[in-house]
Amino acid sequence: TLATRHDYYGKLAREELGRPHRTVDTGTLAPVSEALVRAVENNDGIRQAMAFYQLGLRGEGNREWNFQMRGRSPEQLRAAATWAARHGLLDRAINTDERIVTGQASPHLRFPTPFAEQLLTITQQQAIDPAWVYGLIRQESRFVMSARSSVGASGLMQIMPATAKWVARQMGNTSYQPDQLNNLNTNLTFGSYYLKRALDDLNGSSVLATAGYNAGPRRAHAWRASLRQPMEGAIFTELIPFTETRGYVKAVLSNTVDYATLFSGQPQSLKRWLATITPEPVGLAQLP
Numbered sequence: 001t002l003a004t005r006h007d008y009y010g011k012l013a014r015e016e017l018g019r020p021h022r023t024v025d026t027g028t029l030a031p032v033s034e035a036l037v038r039a040v041e042n043n044d045g046i047r048q049a050m051a052f053y054q055l056g057l058r059g060e061g062n063r064e065w066n067f068q069m070r071g072r073s074p075e076q077l078r079a080a081a082t083w084a085a086r087h088g089l090l091d092r093a094i095n096t097d098e099r100i101v102t103g104q105a106s107p108h109l110r111f112p113t114p115f116a117e118q119l120l121t122i123t124q125q126q127a128i129d130p131a132w133v134y135g136l137i138r139q140e141s142r143f144v145m146s147a148r149s150s151v152g153a154s155g156l157m158q159i160m161p162a163t164a165k166w167v168a169r170q171m172g173n174t175s176y177q178p179d180q181l182n183n184l185n186t187n188l189t190f191g192s193y194y195l196k197r198a199l200d201d202l203n204g205s206s207v208l209a210t211a212g213y214n215a216g217p218r219r220a221h222a223w224r225a226s227l228r229q230p231m232e233g234a235i236f237t238e239l240i241p242f243t244e245t246r247g248y249v250k251a252v253l254s255n256t257v258d259y260a261t262l263f264s265g266q267p268q269s270l271k272r273w274l275a276t277i278t279p280e281p282v283g284l285a286q287l288p
Helices: 008-016 034-041 044-054 058-069 074-086 090-097 116-126 130-140 161-170 184-201 206-215 217-225 233-238 243-264 270-274
Strands: none
Touching: 008 243, 008 270, 034 074, 044 058, 058 074, 058 090, 074 090, 116 130, 116 184, 130 184, 130 206, 130 243, 161 184, 184 206, 184 217, 206 217, 206 233, 206 243, 206 270, 233 243, 233 270, 243 270
């Protein structure tokens, strides 16, 4: 049934049934087989994928990795995901563990928390929830620091060069250079700053701020202004006219609930993040 799914709609369904979202208790997962993990290390196809990665050919490496995952058992997939996580291939760890359609999710493989010390420091400085930032990074780049989109967005938080220059000016960073955008601390700081400014600019709505991060704050302002009356965030999200942005908001906020649950150890509400969207006249967005 819908309520058994782990995705955005599954979370909403469980809340409607009065069953708040929980991640799996890792104590109930069978331990990974170290023999199977070693088998991944010795697989010729995996070695070829790693050679591609070392040459900077990520697409080719991913194709080889994915080919090697075909037909594997849940135990083998969990071992491969574990091996990938141990070698810093967090995108492959997520992708591989998500192939497991039976049993339970491994939260630490599907929702990793690298560079936690840096990110928590930055999110405290920017007064923004780290679960939201992790949820956004998981969707934007799958934790690939060198990720670059077809339109030029860079790094973990996929920041456009013009946006980075704007953030640097706003933060008084006169020494910023474009080649610093893929630097871990710079990317996390600039992305978190921009997300918090979007949240403030859109009256504290995480739905609108997330949509604005993807499609631009001006569009989020316009979509809100088109409403005739207050609307549940879940309904508003379905009415976002851009297919990419509609899916993006769902994925980021679903991820956010997973991370919030992991961090707190308590059931978390997706509806709280979706909240209610209240119409406002189209104003001038304060962000590019």
